Amino acid sequence: NAGVTQTPKFRVLKTGQSMTLLCAQDMNHEYMYWYRQDPGMGLRLIHYSVGEGTTAKGEVPDGYNVSRLKKQNFLLGLESAAPSQTSVYFCASSYQTSGYTDTQYFGPGTRLTVL
């Protein structure tokens, strides 16, 4: 099992450019999440999905869009990148056990720099 994979690992964008980050999991998890990690801020939830075809906003959704067309994939899009979106982005997935969140499995991260 590859677990949770993220593509790309690194990316540099100019202000105003767009890009898509891809997350894939092979554990048949229902729930998937996108976080950003900034120094001193811990992990902040951007968007999440509770199943194929569903998405919901997290704590810091502005400037991002997501799609979950297939159960195993969760895409994070930046339509017009801004320097404030410079961060490390982590994808995660999890089971739900009797309606409760079980262990999350994280990808290795994507380091994004917006100039």
Place this chain on the structure above:
Amino acid sequence: GDSVTQMEGPVTLSEEAFLTINCTYTATGYPSLFWYVQYPGEGLQLLLKATKADDKGSNKGFEATYRKETTSFHLEKGSVQVSDSAVYFCALGPYIPTFGRGTSLIVHP
């Protein structure tokens, strides 16, 4: 809403010292509690968890007990190693997880 408060770091220890990282939470109901660890340049991975009051989670010499009366889930290890240097995150369920801000641990030889 749900929240998690962790002690601020960095925590700096010498090898073989005793470690405690405090974590307290605010939540309604009966959340599951987790400790995740993030090694440099990597994603988070589960260290241990507890799903009900008085449960003790343990892994790799680390332990934490779910204390409902004090709403705490403190992480402890009796003798830390240089390889334990990492960032530790406390988190709670029950649905969309809530994370603390993380505590950096630096262990010197």
